[in-house]
Amino acid sequence: MENYPMLFPLSSTAATSSAPPFPSSNNMASSHIFNNFHGNNPNGYLGLKTEVHAARPPEVQNVSQSESLGGSENEVKLGKKKGEKKVRKPRYAFQTRSQVDILDDGYRWRKYGQKAVKNNKFPRSYYRCTHQGCNVKKQVQRLSKDEGIVVTTYEGVHTHAIEKPTDNFEHILSQMQIYTPF
DNA sequence: CGTCTTTGACCAGCGC
């Protein structure tokens, strides 16, 4: 297994997002991809490169764009058994080129589901932020066409700082440019 | 021992 480079909002994909899934205060309209950062992945670290450019085939592009562009309000009233919120938060889809689907963005995620998607031989994984009070969810899906392409969809915004053993992640954060509408 | 993954079942929305 190899590691994975982490990428973030790309110019064409999440450009139209309303809010990034990260509480970063840096606001830049330029599209930059986050360089790889060594994580502490037990899987094995490999030299990653920044080939996370927006490689989006027509099919994928359509998906991510529809989410970012007009998918700001997916009101799929999801009435839970407990009757929580019925409004669906906007989702932001990022396409990344990686061998693995688990993109470590510095947050801790707990996998809570996995379903097979039609048109895709690869299953979609559902993750949720393990922070208390943080309802950020994310789903990772791989393209059956190009297994090298992984689509990560974020739902919600983190309201807490990144919690990762990587102490210098902060430094990395300052380096990365996140698209922030504010 | 605590945390996270796995996996099947369950539920709600939508199309027919």
Add this chain to the structure above:
DNA sequence: GCGCTGGTCAAAGACG
């Protein structure tokens, strides 16, 4: 109204 699909829960197991 029924069946399909996507999304979520929860118990048990795996793993450190």
